Amino acid sequence: MQKPRASYRRESAEDRKRQLAEAALRCIQRNGHAGVSVRQIAAEAGVTQGLITHHFGEVNELVAYAFELMAADIQSGIAAAIAEADDTPAARMDACIEASFSPDIFDQSTLGVWIVFWSLVLHSPKMSAAQQRDNGIYVNRMESLISDLAEAEGFRVANPRLAAIQFAAMFDGLWLNWCLNPASFSPEDGIALCRNWVEGLRRGAYA
Template structure:
């Protein structure tokens, strides 16, 4: 294929590449500077782009931050889905893989934690971020409920157990990223594995 023939296809994909570069730059700025430091100028500079490009693709910094929140959450969800897919068909293995993935890269990452903290800081200040937060955690818990159901946990107990597992994972993940010297990823997995065994074996 000639260069001239390939050029139009390249130009069609270029806007998506530029949009993604702004989102990734926004995530880095949020991790480094927090939500208060995520200005249009700072993000554009990080991306090596013009300030006007942010307005062109997102209309402003608020929409860019929201798009970045969605993008980061999707990356986490993809990592969880991959872990479950690689675990095989056994329900208990799939449940464990879903939970244990939070204690290994790319989820157990200090930069990801810093970005996530910036998002959390906006939950009480912005209704759109609060809505995203609620939707994302609802999807996470729904996935957990389905995996717990596959392990024989009755319907009446799934929601309660999903909330408990989510709280356990969040707490261990936070401490593992913030203070990795306090305990190891292996210890986090052992703690989570023991809790999963207790709720799937009792069925209550």
């Protein structure tokens, strides 16, 4: 009376982990927190539950892995845009701003997943560690952009680190608010607002 065993493809651990993580992202995108479930994710990936245990031990590990994957994607998107820009601090700063509001990132289903991740950070050490890593990279980049711009254009920023934290927080806040209420402003508005913020830097508001 047993179910006949299903046929399957054997995959490398790395590939499979990625597949599972991507399935997890789709589940969270669709169902929010409710999507964080071994069964749902396994079904989405077209495998059985045991496979998640096998590769990750526990679900939190999988979720943290998915987070890191997504964070790396976002980071590399922004980094690439900056690298492609003209090699002036102003152009690089602007490229960062534009990339942050590009459809790849500034997308409701992407950000919806991101918000769920945030809510997990406080209660999962793995997630917390991953978030701190990611945020550190993020803020460091912002700090460089700000410092370089200040030096190139000859204005002063008293504490570039703090300014960078604010800049990063502003992005997060705009992402969050737009995701929760997309009608309130457009991506172009977001870009304009961030440029204004930089203009404030130039005019010595942070000196």
